[in-house]
Amino acid sequence: MSVSEHWRALRQSLNASQPRQRWRARGLWWGALLLGLTLLHPQASLPNRVYDWFFVVDITQSMNVQDYQQGGKSVSRLQVAKQALRQTIARLPCGSRVALGLFTERNSLNIVRPVEVCSHYAALDQTIARLDWRMAWAADSFIAHGVYSALEQTPGLGKEMRLMVLTDGHQAPPANPKYMPAFAGKAGEVKGYLIGMGQPTPSPIPKLDEKDAVAGYWEQEEVQRFGNFGMAETLSVLAMEQGQHDRNAGHGAGSDLLSNAHLSGLDAANLQRLSSQTGLDYAALTQPSELPALATGMGLSAYRWADTDMRPWLAVPAIVLFCIYLILTFADSGLWMTASRLVRQVCGSVKPFLPSRFRLKE
Amino acid sequence: MMQTTWTALMSWESWGLSRHWPLLCLPLALLPLCLRGFVAFAHPAVQGLPEDMLSIWMARLWRWAAALLLAALCLALAGPYLHTQHIEKLGRGAHVMIVLDRSASMNDPFAKKAGADPRASDARISKMVAARDVLKSMVKQGHEDLMGMVTFSTSPILAAPLGSDRGFVQAALDATEAGGMGFTAVARGLGMALDYFSDQPVTGARAIVLVSDGGAHLDGKTQDMLRAMFMRQQASLYWIYLRSENGASLKQTPGQEESVDAYPEYALHEYFQTLHVPYHVYEAENPQTVAAAIQDIARLKNKPTRYMEPVSRVDLSGYFYLMACLACLVLCVIDRLELKQWPLSSNN
Structure with a gap:
């Protein structure tokens, strides 16, 4: 070639x-x-995966118990709840909507209607940071009432609104279980979480002064008592002679309900019972950083048209x-x-x- | 500002990725570095050509630019961002804290103007609804002012922090539709609102707008404390008084034989006059008085102030897109310099 x-x-x-x-x-x-x-x-408007949350924070005094440890310091349950919420709103995708509520006494009070989380981030963040036990308008803590009232309000805040209640489940004053309300709604209609705050081992509840310094602790003597209003189950003279005092059980000596009522620990049993009644999931929070993952969990998202990159x-x-x-x-x-x-x-x-x-x- | 950004960049915790799957594409960036070979030319002996250092360096630059391009694009796709950062904002206008009464008495019907038709459909709206209408019109106007809101009943609740976010104040106002409850703790509500000014230097007009029916009694100690706070924060007080249907007007002084204590709102009015700060009262009987109050507040001015506002995340992917673009520019320039065809290939 x-x-x-x-x-x-x-x-x-x-x-x-x-x-x-x-x-x-x-x-x-x-x-x-x-x-x-x-x-x-x-940018264009496209359906986005978002999360709508109604966060309700328990601000009763039991939330002041400092039974979380962070870097060698004791931190109160309320502080941890606030940290967890602030981390959560920083991680929710834009387009998500967040409403805030407070729980004390028997009510959950909605203080902010749902707002978009990115454009209102600064205000949301500061509002959560300023949440304070002093905002409580009454001192009782009827957690079942609070959860039910929050559940009632949730559908009114948005179609796909989820509810998250951050509470230690502490009931104060101790109540007669027979007089507790039953859940009237349909279980599972509102999705969401009951978040258990605190440690299971009970600790004394601090009394805080003007500057949030511990001025003392609630004593057993100070716990409000309740009567059973003639709800005795047996009317046997023999039982009464043997020490039964159903009628005044709340006042009687050796009442189980009262012996530790001045202490507060995470009442997981109470919250789990509420969880099974209402269809909300229960999760105990050991670290604030766990909350964002729960809030962006499977099955809780909604799709909404939003400006997308x-x-x-x-x-x-x-x-x-x-x-x-x-x-x-x-x-x-x-x-x-x-x-x-x-x-x-x-x-x-x-x-x-x-x-x-x-x-x-x- | 720069320093905080840099410390945030250094700490691992403040980082986040919107998506993780694009990181799987990162090995693509190794392709231009690993692949060997050349575009074939119709030349009998390319190997025979002399080595050209410039070309060799161009080839190396091309490889690294291509690698950088792919890596930057994959990282940009992953959407890196920084958590909780602060950005600087410039604020003008007055600092206005709204203090809204949420007590049970606010559910009572609102006194209409004497001449109004009592059979009109809106003749008996509650004071709460009236207050909300007043405030909503106020929040809509005066866009330069920083606004915040505190609601109070037995205890004060911060509803919206002092800031430029009007939508948030609206959302907090909407939330008051749940209705009032408890007592009227005016002093604590005012105290919390005044607390908001304490963090910042006085740069201009500060106003507390109290919207209440004023059914509260302040004891001497609280009065002194509140007076001291008002003077320290140099905030003026605007009271939009919502008169109950059968309530007394503040313009009428109680008679000689009547005790002031029987008219708590009048006692409050008298006390506010002793605050040594500018004090204005408006009886919200009709839209005109309310409009006057809003105009007075809108007239307040302020020096421009810089303040930091937190943002949820600072998107960093823009920098990576920019980096990819620059790398792409290099590639395009080199592509233009490339020899596409051997110049001697013409018929010879």
Whole structure:
């Protein structure tokens, strides 16, 4: 074969690769165009995965018990609840809506109607940071009433509103279980969480002064008592002689309900009972950082049209185009050979670390 | 500001990614570094050409630019952001704290103007509804003012912090639809509102707008404390008084034989006059008086003040997109310099 024939053959093979070259150039320039568009930060209204939450914080005095440890310091349940909520609102995707509520006595009071979490972040964050036990308008803590009232309000705040109640489940003063209300709604209608705050071991409840310093602790003597209002189950004289005092059980000596009523620990049993009645999930919070994951959990999201960043929609095709550009750059010189050499190199470098039975026989 | 951003960048905890799957594409960035080979040219002996240092460095630059481009794009897709940051804002206008009475007495009917038709459909709206209407119109106006709101019944509750976020104040106002409860602890409500000013230097007009029916009695000690707070914070007081249907007007002085204690709102009015700060009272009987109050407050001015406001997240993906663009620019320039066809390929 003469030199000129050789030359012609080479040129023919190159002509065959011309469309390849054209595609290579197209890959680069279209990719560059898409990338340039990302700098304009295009936005469009698309359905977004969001979370709507009605956060209700228990601000009764039992929440002042400092039974969390953070960096060697004791931190109160309320502090931890606030930290957890602030972390949560910082991690909720934009478009999510958050309403705030306070629980004390027998009511959950909605203080802020649902607001979008990103545009109102500063105000939400500061409002949560300023939540204070002094905002309590009464000192009782009837947690069942509070949860039910929050559940009643939740559907009114939005169609897909979830409820999260942060509480230690502490009932004060101790109440006659027979007089507790029953849940009137449908279990599971409102989704959400009961978040248990505090440690299961009971601790004394502090009395705080003007400057939030501990001025003393609630004593057993100070616990309000209750009567049973003639709800005696047996009317047997014998039982009464043997020490039964149903009628005044709340006042009587040795009443189980009263012996530890001045102490407060996480009442998981109470919250779990409420959870099974209302269909809310129960979770105990050991660290504030656990809450964001719960609040963005499966099955709690909603979809809503919201302004969405369109840059990823440009970037993904751009990546594909650049990969085409790259591959076509090297396609002439035997891409598959290059790839197989690459694989061999990688295997070679990994081989010494593999156990002997995985090694290929040479 | 820059310093806080940098310390935030350093600590691992303040980082976050919106999506994690794009990180799986990161190995793509190794492709341009690993692949070997050249575009084939119709030249009998490319190897015979002399080595050109410039070309070799261009080829290296091309490889690194391509790698950087892919890595930056993958990272940008992952959407990195910084948690809780503070951004600086410029505030003008007055600092206005609204103090809204939420006590049970606010559920009572509101006194209409004497001439109003009692058979009109809205003749008997509650004071709460009237107060909300007043405040909503106020929040809609005066867009330069910083506003916040405290509601109070037996205890004060912060509803909206002092800031430029009007939507939030609206949301807090809407939440008062649940109705009032408990007593009227005016002093504690005012105290909490005044507390809001204590963190900041006095840069101009500060106003407390009390919206209440004023059925409260303050004891001597509380009066002195509140007076001291008002003077320290140099805040003026605007009281939008919502008169009950059968309540007394503040314009009428109680008779000689009548005790002031029988008219708690009048006692409060007298006390406010002794505060040594500018004090204005408006009887919200008709929209005109309320409009006058709003105009007076809107007239308040302030020096521009810088303040920090927290934001939930600072998106960093923009920087990565920019980086990718710059890398892409390098690639495009090199592409233009590339030899697409051997110049000697013409018929010779």
